[in-house]
Amino acid sequence: MNKIKQKLYEIIFEADTPAGKLFDVVLLIVILVSVVLVMLESVPSIAANNLPTLHKLEWIITGIFTVEYVLRILITKKPVRYIFSFYGIIDFLSVIPTYLSLIFVGSHSLVVIRMLRLIRVFRILKLTRYTSAGQSLRRALWASREKISVFIFLVLILVVIIGTIMYLVEGETHGFKSIPTSIYWAIVTLTTVGYGDISPATALGQFLASIVMILGYAIIAVPTGIVTSELMKPTSKKNTQVCPNCMCETHDDDAIFCKKCGTELNP
């Protein structure tokens, strides 16, 4: 019994054996197929004739994913830890919308969350160069999370104030129906999206909007500057040596003696 479990673990959780690799490639295809199915179902001209077939296929795929999810829980040594891990939650969310669709019509479309499983598949398939590229991106974004948070916090304050002023200036007759709608407009403008569903019509409104746009044009520089400077920070040049005498760390790579106590470091 344990041997089968071990074998299944290798197939499902790893990709070092041919069987494990095959499992992941099949998974990848099934995920893509299921997402395409959901898309097709939402297109009226296609749904009209093929709805029963599409539904049948969707239930089959959900069945496969349900079995896989249960297997993962049974096989892993720490099921609770798996269930509440990042990928455990995604695996659960990939399955549940189809069952919920029995109660809430339409909710099954949310199975597109399965797309997130692709991240794991790529990781497992050892596309290492891409994984390392992804990691260096994640590190840069993680390192800049505080600056980005402060930036977004300030943008939100700005947007609320701008939205309120524009609501007073333009008023309901020009589409600025309420302060929340005006704030929505301010975000649309500041981010340079500019739908044009709401746009200022008075001279004063257009003047204020111009200031907001130039502001948005200038402050788009901020997140870019933050991420760029993080991406360019040299990956640490400090080595991991510890002084045998005073336990001081963070020595330069070319250090021969401890900078704190003068003791010779181990080579």
Added chain:
Amino acid sequence: MNKIKQKLYEIIFEADTPAGKLFDVVLLIVILVSVVLVMLESVPSIAANNLPTLHKLEWIITGIFTVEYVLRILITKKPVRYIFSFYGIIDFLSVIPTYLSLIFVGSHSLVVIRMLRLIRVFRILKLTRYTSAGQSLRRALWASREKISVFIFLVLILVVIIGTIMYLVEGETHGFKSIPTSIYWAIVTLTTVGYGDISPATALGQFLASIVMILGYAIIAVPTGIVTSELMKPTSKKNTQVCPNCMCETHDDDAIFCKKCGTELNP
């Protein structure tokens, strides 16, 4: 009497005592509540039934802020300096719109300026990592103020000339009603917002607009380059000490012994 004043000062201006911290957290909540109230009031479907309640709540909150503002003036040792300080002015502007609404209908929405008080609250709550992130952003923006000013100055000249040319090319029949409106269009285009409320209809106009867009696409690089290069300026961590024995340079700031030969460095 002085002791109460001292106590109140600690509570209102500082956040080191539990009471001071509580005060700031309550303030934070009241600010957010008051902004939400103003938003809700502007939504017709909500205002229809709840206007009296919303007004009452707003007056209560304004009362709280008024008392706080007066207390701040009474408690601080340099009231004049406080009143004309950045936060003093914001505190005043946070209170006055409600009173003005007795004269000018609608002006009370401007209490959203209270949002700016959130900056102080965060500063006081000692979210130091975020504060330092904010400071490094501010330093970078401050250091690039001259370049940004020159850039915006040149963009404004450009936009006036482009706007005038497009006014002559497209004319009033295609929405370019006047030169100020055309300048507004030029800003909308150059900043890549592109509402589409005004867009060129003649072949020549579309050709000129294309040039403006590609120009805007290229010069968005300028503010980004400015801010990025400021954000990346190294905040030097190496000192200029030279080892008296081996002349080795580039020691860390906290180095006491030379990392190359182990000789003690001059303090």
Added chain:
Amino acid sequence: MNKIKQKLYEIIFEADTPAGKLFDVVLLIVILVSVVLVMLESVPSIAANNLPTLHKLEWIITGIFTVEYVLRILITKKPVRYIFSFYGIIDFLSVIPTYLSLIFVGSHSLVVIRMLRLIRVFRILKLTRYTSAGQSLRRALWASREKISVFIFLVLILVVIIGTIMYLVEGETHGFKSIPTSIYWAIVTLTTVGYGDISPATALGQFLASIVMILGYAIIAVPTGIVTSELMKPTSKKNTQVCPNCMCETHDDDAIFCKKCGTELNP
């Protein structure tokens, strides 16, 4: 015979002789003329009267390019290698649409692919400074291909999930006709293009759209950061020579004598 072939090779494939240079300049003009012809033909007011003339000119130009293509195959020593090279394929695609237009009406417009031949013309004309600028751009983009791929892969996952959620929230009545259409909207929004042909009308939809926009505003920083950091990687110009007399390093590549002590360097 071989001598003529050699001569023709010099004219067609190279640009070191006056004849070769002339050939390339003529080619450049013919390419531009043919693209302008295709454009003019598509403008109804111009096509109305001049269609036969335009067609005649187009067939003449296609004839020239066909002869040139055949000549290139005949002259080169490795015809198969040329045919399947990057420029060989472009040369073929520059000719074929006109012939296809005998079967598929309108397909001849695709001769604009000839524009890609301009890249070779510029390369051959030895505009070296521009070529080296182009190469350093290509190197930077090539070096960042993995990070860019990961970035686009994640953006695609994001866009499918956002599109599906907006389809459920806004529904078909507000223009979100199907999930593919909603994904199209998500791309339009995330990239800050913002046509406004589809835009959210419900409060919840506008709230979600605001989040998407701020997200798009923030993540535009990522490709910029990637490319910038690649473009800034130093292409070292210092060589590794060490002066045999004073051990001074960091000499320029063209240095013959040591800049510190005047000793001759080893070649």
Added chain:
Amino acid sequence: MNKIKQKLYEIIFEADTPAGKLFDVVLLIVILVSVVLVMLESVPSIAANNLPTLHKLEWIITGIFTVEYVLRILITKKPVRYIFSFYGIIDFLSVIPTYLSLIFVGSHSLVVIRMLRLIRVFRILKLTRYTSAGQSLRRALWASREKISVFIFLVLILVVIIGTIMYLVEGETHGFKSIPTSIYWAIVTLTTVGYGDISPATALGQFLASIVMILGYAIIAVPTGIVTSELMKPTSKKNTQVCPNCMCETHDDDAIFCKKCGTELNP
């Protein structure tokens, strides 16, 4: 006579004397007033009643600038050189539109070109910090002119091909009236402006447009990367010494001997 000329030269061309400074400040104000006049004249509601007054003022200002232009030619020692200098041409263009308006109605609006004179005024007023900021921007843009040119050249090729394909896919019924119009659409999309005056309506068109948008989103990184990397390049570390023996230039700052011939450099 010569003394008056010398005095006038100091006033008009320089700003070191109080009179010269006053002259430039007055000029600055007159330029701004004249631009505001042109704008006001284009607004129908204002022009209706004040057209004669506005015209009178404009002729007075044009008179002032004409006198100034003639004076500049008379005073300077090299009038031809001034006339064909950058600022000489702008001074001429600042005056001529009003006279042309006697022949071509409306052309006088082009006096907004006077705005460009503001650049000189600022330069003369010795706002040195801003001037140096402007210079470092100009240097960065100048240094990146080749890369930017190559980039725009490639974008133009791309945009012509995309425009033609979209013209074939969407056709005239969806607003893609001709290839030039489709190219205009492609530029509007690639630069993320997105007016929405033309937008794809077919599924295939929207799919292709999505690719164009993601492409545009990615390649906006290129000009930004170019400018940023130029702005960050350390301002040249080469000194201006010339070897007294072999006339070789471009020595490092710490060079004591010529790197080419080994001769000692002058300190």
